[in-house]
Amino acid sequence: MNSRRPSPILEAGVVAVLGPLLLFSLYLLLAGHNQPGGGFAGGLVASVGILLAWAAGGPDGVSRAVPVRSTALMGTGLVLAVLVGLGSALPGLSFLESGFVEVSLPGIAKIKLVSALLFDVGVYLVIIGITLGLIVSLGEEGAEGTEEAK
Numbered sequence: 001m002n003s004r005r006p007s008p009i010l011e012a013g014v015v016a017v018l019g020p021l022l023l024f025s026l027y028l029l030l031a032g033h034n035q036p037g038g039g040f041a042g043g044l045v046a047s048v049g050i051l052l053a054w055a056a057g058g059p060d061g062v063s064r065a066v067p068v069r070s071t072a073l074m075g076t077g078l079v080l081a082v083l084v085g086l087g088s089a090l091p092g093l094s095f096l097e098s099g100f101v102e103v104s105l106p107g108i109a110k111i112k113l114v115s116a117l118l119f120d121v122g123v124y125l126v127i128i129g130i131t132l133g134l135i136v137s138l139g140e141e142g143a144e145g146t147e148e149a150k
Contacts, residue, residue, distance in 0.1 A: 006057060014056040018065070021049045025124075032120050033098075039120030043127025050131055059139035062132065070133035077125025084119040 025045035032038025053065035088097045098116045105111060 011056045014052045014061075018049050018052060021052075022046055025049070029120055029124050030117070033114050033116040039123030040127060042120075043124040043131075046124070046128050047131035050128070050135060054135045054139065059136060062135055062139070066128075066132055068132075070129045070136060073125045073129030073132060075129075077122040077127075077129060079122075080125070081119050081122030084115055084122065088115065 025042040027042075028037035028045060029039055029042035032041065050062060050066060053061045057064065085096045088099060089095055091099075093099065096119070098114060100112050100114045103111045103113060
């Protein structure tokens, strides 16, 4: 049984801030290969959102906000980053050398897809997975400690 009483003010604040915070983290992720930002900075900003969800609702709030296991996020991100790095070695480029493809969308614009973006997505997922794993493990330790004290 959880003796912690959630704060309705904090919960309302987290609900109001979480969406824009995650959008800003995605902006940092997508702008990272041309401007400051990238997977690490975007992942840290998204991690702040996860921390706010934990502060408002505890481990249950985190599992509602991110219904994915931390190991799945970390593994997917790591595999993606390694595949992008090894993928550059196939055409004879050096490890992690960036490449790009321009795709023309009829009537809209040309979009330049950069391999560095896929690497940044991998880093983004690893950072979020690490933060999620830490919060869940710390929340479980705290819950065990309060039960033992009773």
